[in-house]
Amino acid sequence: MAKKVFILVKTNVKEEVPYLGVDHAMGAMATLIGEEEFEATVAFVGSGVLNCIKGQKFLDIYNVESIEDVIKLALGSDVKIYICKEDMEKYKISEDSLVDAKDMGIEATIEVKSWNEIQEEMKKADYVFFF
Amino acid sequence: MGTLMIGILTRPYGSSxxxxxxxxxxxxxxxxxxxxxxxxxxxxxxxKKKQKEFARKYHYEPKIKELIEKGVEIVGCESCHLMRGISEEDFIEGITSKPMTWFFENLLKADKVLFIGEE
Known part of the structure; x- marks a missing residue:
């Protein structure tokens, strides 16, 4: 049975740390020792929800990949991505403004979860990391 | 006796x-x-080696060397240190560079894990 890694990202889009959070999730998904493997979930909470807004222009302006690009890769790597419903409301983020990877042919999307639901998922995890 | 795995993101100077x-x-x-x-x-x-000591300020290099001498395994995230212009030649002796999968492989073997993320 896969070990569950849960990564909570609370830092916002200007920081390196959210990238590291999603990178660690993908690193977990890429790790396989014998029959041991990981399932990784990333939950964006607090100002971390700002990472999930689509249409980021980092490549155009700074010539670097955006956290949007990294989230898309994570969705394509079977990483579950959650966003906190209450914090979306606080920052006035609508569901249709969230990053998706449909242009890459990936059906998985960011799932909106209440803070209580996120905490319940954290309780089920074998490892919880705060980024 | 067990194995303790510590992950850390925070900068050495400017944080305790x-x-x-x-x-x-x-x-x-x-x-x-x-x-x-x-x-x-x-x-x-x-x-990085050659950290300079200032009076009454944090100074980590001797403490890191002491940990290595005592047998603590210290590993740097390969992409993170290379991105910062820190090559393996710059490392304090005994430190190694590994990809992120090293962390998760060793997570499975550890008895206790502590991860210190962003403050």
Whole structure:
């Protein structure tokens, strides 16, 4: 049975740390020792929800990949991505403004979860990391 | 005796997290446990040798060397340190560079895991 890694990202889009959070999730998904493997979930909470807004222009302006690009890769790597419903409301983020990877042919999307639901998922995890 | 895995993201200078990690690692290894430290993001700045000491300021290089001498395994995230212009030649002797999968492979073998993320 896969070990569950849960990564909570609370830092916002200007920081390196959210990238590291999603990178660690993908690193977990890429790790396989014998029959041991990981399932990784990333939950964006607090100002971390700002990472999930689509249409980021980092490549155009700074010539670097955006956290949007990294989230898309994570969705394509079977990483579950959650966003906190209450914090979306606080920052006035609508569901249709969230990053998706449909242009890459990936059906998985960011799932909106209440803070209580996120905490319940954290309780089920074998490892919880705060980024 | 068990294995303690510590992951850390925070910068060595400007945060007291490293002081805590060093003290914890030292206490654990002196009690006979194995200790591994994974440095990611700005935490990779601690890997550099030739850190200069200033009076009454944090100074980590001798403490890192002491941990290595005692058998603590200290590993830097390869992409994180290279991105910062820190090559393996710049490392304090005994530190190694590994990809992120090293962290998760060793996570599975650890008895206890502590991850110190962003403050």
């Amino acid at each position: 997290n490293w002081n805590f990690v060093i003290n914890l690692a030292k206490a654990a290894i002196e009690k006979g446990h194995k200790v591994k430290i994974w440095c990611s993001g700005d935490a990779t700045y601690i890997l």
